[in-house]
Amino acid sequence: MEPQNLQNPSGVNDQEAAKNGSFLCRQSSTRWTPTTDQIRILKDLYYNNGLRSPSAEQIQRISARLRQYGKIEGKNVFYWFQNHKARERQKKRFTCDNIPAMQMQYRNGFCKNDEIYNKFHNVNSGGFPSSSVPSAPGLINVGSLGSFGNGSFAVEKSFRDCSINPNQNTCGSMGQNFSWIEVDHCAAAYPFLDKKSCYINADLQTL
Amino acid sequence: MEPQNLQNPSGVNDQEAAKNGSFLCRQSSTRWTPTTDQIRILKDLYYNNGLRSPSAEQIQRISARLRQYGKIEGKNVFYWFQNHKARERQKKRFTCDNIPAMQMQYRNGFCKNDEIYNKFHNVNSGGFPSSSVPSAPGLINVGSLGSFGNGSFAVEKSFRDCSINPNQNTCGSMGQNFSWIEVDHCAAAYPFLDKKSCYINADLQTL
């Protein structure tokens, strides 16, 4: 559950209470505090409609629509989608890819931290914070993902992260890095930190 | 092989006691409670190796490594570094806030009540983030507080410029207008969102 919910179980007008209640003259949290309804809708757009990077126009519409549930601006919607997507990917990066040795196991399938997977299983196996995925009903929404309007949506990215890009992850990123040559300052005590050593101790579990 | 075995070697508090007492095998308390060994290593990485913001890859390795001392996930490592750094910075802020001389060093972060955060306020109605103006050249990286390997606290970032560049709308994906052929709303689940997607059936009850 999101903090917001716990914060205000009644789930109505979260921010108003928070702000007005205490200090009036405090500029305090300029920060947008989404209401539960807003969150619900945003997640629905994200998960059930595959919306990832809404266009400016879409953002306008969304924020306009969400405004009936509480104060909100376009930038809030914009950031929400950006953050949500970024964190979903980050979650994967911490678990699935990046380590060549690990990537192998996911070559032919999607990793179980995939959004789609999570959506229906609501699991978070050793990964990053699973933003509480809205309990999705049993139905698969894949159909709708593909048929979404302008087709510019980034639904296709769902599985991308689990695929491997060897040259990118292995040493591409460190091409001009000195790690290969010099001894990294962290490497001595913590060889597992060093990229190079990953080829040696490839197995994370048995390190 | 069994990573978990050493969970609580020294019988130190940790989470066992808490759990066992009430429910048997309660799936631990949701919240990661680092073992002393894990803490020790994390701190060593932090203080003795100057690691502050481990990359995704490093996080994977670290967590894999620490797993032999107890249950741990990538996100735990991630958050640990985030929090540790943030709180160190925060503490420093409080400590030095009064000392004028010191303030020179940490220019950003003090007096954050300023309006530098309100750069969006005079943007157009929709309120999209206009990409900020790049930084004023900043400043010095005053003597690092520590002699840590990687150069320490890169002293915050450069000034966040408060100036705004209204006509600029280069926020990443928003840079270009996706002026799709304007069809028009056909009231789908989110008519306000899309102009033409009619074939989406959303399971959102409330809209």
Next chain:
DNA sequence: ACGATATGAATGAATG
């Protein structure tokens, strides 16, 4: 048992 504090977790808002 309670209140304070330390710290894990989450997320809005940026930045480059």
Next chain:
DNA sequence: CATTCATTCATATCGT
């Protein structure tokens, strides 16, 4: 798009 920072929420831990 990856990363970082600030702030806030939630809970574990500890002293009284």
